[in-house]
Amino acid sequence: MSDLNALFEAAKSVREKAYAPYSNFLVGAAFRTPDGSVFTGCNVENASYPVSVCAEGGAVSAMIAAGHREIEEAVVVGDAALCTPCGICRQRFAEFGADNLVVHIADLNGIKRSFTLEELLPAAFELEDRKD
Numbered sequence: 009m010s011d012l013n014a015l016f017e018a019a020k021s022v023r024e025k026a027y028a029p030y031s032n033f034l035v036g037a038a039f040r041t042p043d044g045s046v047f048t049g050c051n052v053e054n055a056s057y058p059v060s061v062c063a064e065g066g067a068v069s070a071m072i073a074a075g076h077r078e079i080e081e082a083v084v085v086g087d088a089a090l091c092t093p094c095g096i097c098r099q100r101f102a103e104f105g106a107d108n109l110v111v112h113i114a115d116l117n118g119i120k121r122s123f124t125l126e127e128l129l130p131a132a133f134e135l136e137d138r139k140d
């Protein structure tokens with residue numbers, strides 16, 4: 009199994025754990041860091057909708073909690089024609105994405121399109137000294 013296929017399978021698997029009783033729209037995300045570590049997240053909804061967290065947000069929290077700071081490759085899986093990250097998650101990628109970050113967008117059958125951060129969020133807001 010290729011590294012990318014393993015990342016897809018990790019995102020697809022964690023998607024099944026999503027808590028989405030209001031939208032029934034399950035999303036899974038898997039990130040690979042430069043050292044090869046993989047972190048996953050799924051969307052978690054709330055009766056108070058703004059409290060909900062996207063799959064990418066959960067994966068960022070898991071990555072940061074484990075002491076990592078940089079996403080080199082990401083797969084987002086949703087049961088949609090093209091489950092691209094929302095605007096907030098694009099900003100998350102701007103904060104933690106490696107210079108060569110690629111975000112792959114998949115449905116349940118496989119990867120459909122791949123994007124660089126520049127394609128997802130041109131002219132992203134970034135602070136010069138944000139990274140340590």
Ligand SMILES: [Zn+2]
Pocket residue numbers: 062063064065093094095096097098
């Ligand atoms: Zn999002």
